[in-house]
Amino acid sequence: MSAKGEQTRNHILEEAYKLFAQKGFKQVTMKDICESTKLSRGGLYRHYAGTDEILSEILSRDYVIADQIEQGFSARKILEELLGALKEEMLDSEKSLSLAIYEYASLGNEDFFIHVNEQAKKRWNSLIRYGIETGEFKKVDCEQITDVILYSYQGIRMWSRVIPLEKDTVDHIVNMIRELLL
Amino acid sequence: MSAKGEQTRNHILEEAYKLFAQKGFKQVTMKDICESTKLSRGGLYRHYAGTDEILSEILSRDYVIADQIEQGFSARKILEELLGALKEEMLDSEKSLSLAIYEYASLGNEDFFIHVNEQAKKRWNSLIRYGIETGEFKKVDCEQITDVILYSYQGIRMWSRVIPLEKDTVDHIVNMIRELLL
Numbered sequence: 001m002s003a004k005g006e007q008t009r010n011h012i013l014e015e016a017y018k019l020f021a022q023k024g025f026k027q028v029t030m031k032d033i034c035e036s037t038k039l040s041r042g043g044l045y046r047h048y049a050g051t052d053e054i055l056s057e058i059l060s061r062d063y064v065i066a067d068q069i070e071q072g073f074s075a076r077k078i079l080e081e082l083l084g085a086l087k088e089e090m091l092d093s094e095k096s097l098s099l100a101i102y103e104y105a106s107l108g109n110e111d112f113f114i115h116v117n118e119q120a121k122k123r124w125n126s127l128i129r130y131g132i133e134t135g136e137f138k139k140v141d142c143e144q145i146t147d148v149i150l151y152s153y154q155g156i157r158m159w160s161r162v163i164p165l166e167k168d169t170v171d172h173i174v175n176m177i178r179e180l181l182l
Numbered sequence: 183m184s185a186k187g188e189q190t191r192n193h194i195l196e197e198a199y200k201l202f203a204q205k206g207f208k209q210v211t212m213k214d215i216c217e218s219t220k221l222s223r224g225g226l227y228r229h230y231a232g233t234d235e236i237l238s239e240i241l242s243r244d245y246v247i248a249d250q251i252e253q254g255f256s257a258r259k260i261l262e263e264l265l266g267a268l269k270e271e272m273l274d275s276e277k278s279l280s281l282a283i284y285e286y287a288s289l290g291n292e293d294f295f296i297h298v299n300e301q302a303k304k305r306w307n308s309l310i311r312y313g314i315e316t317g318e319f320k321k322v323d324c325e326q327i328t329d330v331i332l333y334s335y336q337g338i339r340m341w342s343r344v345i346p347l348e349k350d351t352v353d354h355i356v357n358m359i360r361e362l363l364l
Contacts, residue, residue, distance in 0.1 A: 098284070098340065099284060101344060102280070102281060102284070102340075102343065102344065105343070105344040105345070110344075110345055110346070113344050113345045114345050114346075117341070117345055141354075143350070143354060144354040144357060144358055145358075147334075147350075147351050147354040147355060147358075148330070148334055148354065148355060148358050150337070151333075151334040151337030151338050151341065151351070151355065152329075152330055152333040152334040152337055153337065154336075154337035154340055154341055155332070155333030155334055155335065155336035155337030155338075155339075155340070156333050156337075157337075158280065158284075158336055158337070158340045159299070159333065159336055161284065161287070162283060162284065162287040162292070162295050163287075163292055163295045163296050163299055164292070164296075168325070168329075169329050169333070172323075172325060172326040172329040172330065173329060173330060173333060175326060176326055176327075176329075176330050
C-alpha cells in the first residue's frame, strides 16, 4: 500500500477506535466513521468493507515483541516498554473497548476472540520464557503469570468504564507484574 | 420479614440473576421476572419497586467475613472459603453479570458501584490484615494484592462471556492469590 493509503487507514482506525470506545460496536455505522474521518463513502469503502472489518483490525493490532527478542534486546527493557504501554492504555479509560468487545463477541465472533486471546498469551509467554532464559526474570510459572497479567488488565479496562479509576490501582497492577517477574 | 417473605425474595433474586446474566440490565422487565418467578404483578411489586432495586440488591450481596474474623477463625480457613466461592463464580460463566453491570452503570449509577467496589476492597483488606496479624499470611502490600485479586476476578468474569474459559485459567488466578498470601 502507498504511504498515503497507509496514512488514511491509520486515520480510519484511530477515529473508529474512539467511536467504538464511546458507543460500543452495534451503534457505530460506516456513516459515523465517514463523518469522523471526513472521508467520502467511496473513500472509506476502498479500505474497509464494514465496521466489523475495522474493529477486528483494531483488536488484532499488537505490540510486537518477537523482533526485539530475536535481536537480543534485554528482557527487562522489553518488559518495561510493554508495561509502559499497558499502563497508558489502562489509564485512558475513555478508550476502553470493553463494551464493543462484548457486543462484537455476542454476534458470534467467538473464534476471532479465541485467536486474539491466544496471540496475547503467546506474546507474554514468549517474553517471560526469554527473560527466564537470559536470567533476568525469576523462574516463574509462565502460564500462570500470563493469565494474571491479561485478566487483571481486562478487569481494569472493564471497570474503568463503570467507576472512575484511581491511578494507584494501575500502579498496583503494574508493580505486581514487575515484582512477580524481576 | 416472615420466613415465607424471605424465601420469596430469595427466589426473586435468583431468577432475576439468571435473567440479568443472560440479557443484561436494560432488556429485563418486571414482567420477565414475574414470568420466571411465577409471581403475580402484585406479588412481585410487594417486594421490589423495579428491576434497578433488584439488581442493586443482587450486586450488594456480599460474602460476609467480618463475623468470622471477630470470632477468631483462622485467616487461612477464611481465605480458602473465599477462594472457593470466587472459583465457583468464575467457572460459572453463564452467571456473569458483567453486561448488566455495564448497562446499569451507564444509566448513571456510578456512586452505587463506587460503594460496591469499596465494600469489596474493604473485605479483602480486612482479611489480609488479619492474616498478617495472626502470622498466617506474608507481610504483603494489602492494597496492591487486593487490586490484583479484584481486577483479575473481574477480567475473568468479563472474558468468560467473550470466549470459553479454560479451567486452568481460574486455577492460575486462585493459585496466584494463594501463593502471594501464604
